[in-house]
Amino acid sequence: MQELPGEFTTFDFPAGVPAPFNFAAAILSNQKMLTLLEKLQTAPPLIPMLIEGQPFIDAQDELSVTEFMRKYGMPERINEEVFIAMAKALDFIDPDKLSMTVVLTAMNRFLNETDGLQMAFLDGNQPERLCAPMKDYIEARGGKVVTKMPMKKFVLNEDGSVKHLEMRNGDIVVADEYISALPCDIMKRLMPTQWATMPFFHQVKELEGIPVINIHMWFDRKLKNADHLCFSRSPLLSVYADMSTTCKEYADPNKSMLELVFAPCSPIAGSKTNWIAKSNEEIVDATMKELERLFPTEIGPGSPDGVGAKLLKSAVVKVPRSVYAAVPGRNKYRPSQQTPIPNFTLAGDWTSQKFLGSMEGAVLAGKLAAEVVSDKAAGLPTKGVKTVQDDIVKSAETVVPQEPIPQFGDGPTVFGGGAVLTPAAQKEMVDNDPAMVAQA
Ligand SMILES: Cc1cc2nc3c(=O)[nH]c(=O)nc-3n(C[C@H](O)[C@H](O)[C@H](O)COP(=O)(O)OP(=O)(O)OC[C@H]3O[C@@H](n4cnc5c(N)ncnc54)[C@H](O)[C@@H]3O)c2cc1C
Numbered sequence: 001m002q003e004l005p006g007e008f009t010t011f012d013f014p015a016g017v018p019a020p021f022n023f024a025a026a027i028l029s030n031q032k033m034l035t036l037l038e039k040l041q042t043a044p045p046l047i048p049m050l051i052e053g054q055p056f057i058d059a060q061d062e063l064s065v066t067e068f069m070r071k072y073g074m075p076e077r078i079n080e081e082v083f084i085a086m087a088k089a090l091d092f093i094d095p096d097k098l099s100m101t102v103v104l105t106a107m108n109r110f111l112n113e114t115d116g117l118q119m120a121f122l123d124g125n126q127p128e129r130l131c132a133p134m135k136d137y138i139e140a141r142g143g144k145v146v147t148k149m150p151m152k153k154f155v156l157n158e159d160g161s162v163k164h165l166e167m168r169n170g171d172i173v174v175a176d177e178y179i180s181a182l183p184c185d186i187m188k189r190l191m192p193t194q195w196a197t198m199p200f201f202h203q204v205k206e207l208e209g210i211p212v213i214n215i216h217m218w219f220d221r222k223l224k225n226a227d228h229l230c231f232s233r234s235p236l237l238s239v240y241a242d243m244s245t246t247c248k249e250y251a252d253p254n255k256s257m258l259e260l261v262f263a264p265c266s267p268i269a270g271s272k273t274n275w276i277a278k279s280n281e282e283i284v285d286a287t288m289k290e291l292e293r294l295f296p297t298e299i300g301p302g303s304p305d306g307v308g309a310k311l312l313k314s315a316v317v318k319v320p321r322s323v324y325a326a327v328p329g330r331n332k333y334r335p336s337q338q339t340p341i342p343n344f345t346l347a348g349d350w351t352s353q354k355f356l357g358s359m360e361g362a363v364l365a366g367k368l369a370a371e372v373v374s375d376k377a378a379g380l381p382t383k384g385v386k387t388v389q390d391d392i393v394k395s396a397e398t399v400v401p402q403e404p405i406p407q408f409g410d411g412p413t414v415f416g417g418g419a420v421l422t423p424a425a426q427k428e429m430v431d432n433d434p435a436m437v438a439q440a
Helices: 022-030 036-043 046-050 054-062 065-071 079-089 100-112 127-139 184-189 197-205 280-294 359-377 389-398 423-432 434-439
Strands: 153-155 162-167 178-180 212-219 236-242 259-264 310-317 344-346
Touching: 022 036, 036 046, 036 079, 046 054, 046 100, 054 100, 065 079, 065 100, 079 100, 079 236, 153 259, 178 359, 184 197, 197 389, 212 280, 236 280, 259 280, 280 310
Parallel strands: 178 344
Antiparallel strands: 153 162, 212 259, 212 310, 236 259
16 A cells, blocks of 8 residues: 555455446445545446446547546546556556556456456466467367467568468468467568558557566565555556465465566656666666565565565566557557458457457457458358548558568567567667667
8 A cells, every 4th residue: 555555455356246246345345545435436437338338438548547537527546546556457557648448448347247357377387387288279189389480471462362471481381361460569560561551451550569577576585465466556566466375386485476567667658767778687676676665564674674585586577569558549440350351360469359458358359360260261241340440541542651671580579579688689679679669
């Protein structure tokens, strides 16, 4: 809690109570964050969402969270108390930057689904516990999963359909249907010139990945205060958890391992400092100072021995282009999975689907993409290509298409991922994507 450092507060959803009553009970029974009057003032602006549903939610995309609050007379303190933590957890950015549609989409799920706010951790590392079972499933059914084989470019037929994929190692991949789940930033740079002038693909320029940093910290003792997923309003930190308590693979009764999202970490996300460009040491030092503030009785001079938990080792994972920045007005530019190209379908969390930029969103986009391909194959009607905005149709008329910009280097950041960067890898990241560092 801001005014009670070292103390946490929870929203307790009573078991066996259906939505939305469990949500109401959780809000009303929390006595530490908002007064009853503030809670009552917060509810009316949310009523249209309950009545009108998704159309109301989508219509709020032009407003930031802060603008929505002011427009509907929500008490200012709800920003400090709730929306800062929520905005940073949902998109790694501050509420004055985040589209209200994102917050309402999440709230709508809490209000409509009894388990909508359930948090869960994978019980171990992702390659073994998430990816390997999926690979096994596909291979058991005759499929093939190929990794570490980047695509270099889309090669097109004269009519704009995909002829084949050219891989970086020179291989040619020919298929009946092509589904791309490239991140939006990579899709933009590999965009074939023939597609660049088409309004459908031109709209992708309106989307871009937001930088974020993930920090892993191993301590010499067990921290007692963080026994669940924590949502922080700290200016530097967002969501964090003690993995030694919350995740089976890292379980340790004696030593804590914190995983923290460091956000916002760049000016476009709301930070005054461009942390992506800072050294790992500077980022860890700033995090330790912040942890001293958040855990005053366990870390730093306020601890009983005057020192507190000591950091044994750390890893700073920089993700220069993570989920698309859900700043106001972006939702309308998210393309449908179906494209105007008959043998090419899009997937990825940034394409149009209701679950925001998230793992769930990526899965749903994949399902929608599969639906497009299977409906077409079965001769069934599809949901169609999403209408492109008039401003995009107009600007596409004068766009001068650029040649695709190849990705170079082998580090994960080149492919839209995150990594612990050595100075050489940091340079590769900057060389690959100077625009990101310039704007970050
Ligand atoms: C720090 C952090 C914390 C997060 N926490 C959560 C969370 O708690 N819950 C949640 O739901 N979501 C979370 N997310 C978001 C989640 O990770 C993303 O929404 C999700 O991974 C998006 O999946 P995707 O398949 O659309 O894209 P990605 O996971 O980005 O996959 C795109 C793939 O394309 C590949 N690729 C790129 N270029 C090429 C090429 N030329 N050839 C071949 N392949 C290429 C990449 O290697 C990558 O594997 C978090 C993200 C970050 C960065």
